[in-house]
Amino acid sequence: MGMTVRPIRIYGDPVLRTEADPVTAFDAELRRLVADLEDTVREPGRAGVAAPQIGVSLRVFSYNVAGQVGHMVNPVLSGFEGEQDDDEEACLSLPGLGFPTKRAMSVTARGFDQHGEPLIIEGTGFLARALQHETDHLAGTLYIDTLTGDVRRQALRELRRVSPSPQRR
Numbered sequence: 001m002g003m004t005v006r007p008i009r010i011y012g013d014p015v016l017r018t019e020a021d022p023v024t025a026f027d028a029e030l031r032r033l034v035a036d037l038e039d040t041v042r043e044p045g046r047a048g049v050a051a052p053q054i055g056v057s058l059r060v061f062s063y064n065v066a067g068q069v070g071h072m073v074n075p076v077l078s079g080f081e082g083e084q085d086d087d088e089e090a091c092l093s094l095p096g097l098g099f100p101t102k103r104a105m106s107v108t109a110r111g112f113d114q115h116g117e118p119l120i121i122e123g124t125g126f127l128a129r130a131l132q133h134e135t136d137h138l139a140g141t142l143y144i145d146t147l148t149g150d151v152r153r154q155a156l157r158e159l160r161r162v163s164p165s166p167q168r169r
Contacts, residue, residue, distance in 0.1 A: 104132065
């Protein structure tokens with residue numbers, strides 16, 4: 001069976017601003033979705049893909065950090081421990097943009113795998129950033145929504161420049 005790399009939805013698509021539904025059926029359809037997400041995140045330069053980014057409003061994401069590809073269903077984050085980091089962050093749904101974004105340096109994600117088995121991921125550094133970014137997507141939040149001050153103003157200016165009709169929030 002070949003890989004299925006799904007197209008990424010771009011800023012302005014309403015699915016990106018819609019809170020995703022919890023997964024209730026751990027079935028063949030979910031396993032196909034997870035396979036598509038994992039195939040899609042394996043493309044070079046990708047650290048994570050949430051189901052809404054491929055047009056599916058379900059609480060599922062995949063990640064590809066330090067060569068480790070995985071997924072999580074119905075994630076809940078906790079343990080936002082320690083310092084915050086404000087490294088540059090970008091998003092496949094906002095191509096060509098990247099801005100310093102504050103994130104917890106450490107986070108715990110609890111959810112399930114594609115078979116409904118409990119899954120816990122302790123993330124630090126870049127993995128913590130990816131877990132927070134992808135979980136935000138499931139709430140209909142984009143990383144630019146978390147920006148403040150001058151960085152937010154710069155991001156909104158850039159967004160207007162690259163997007164002819166940005167969606168108002």
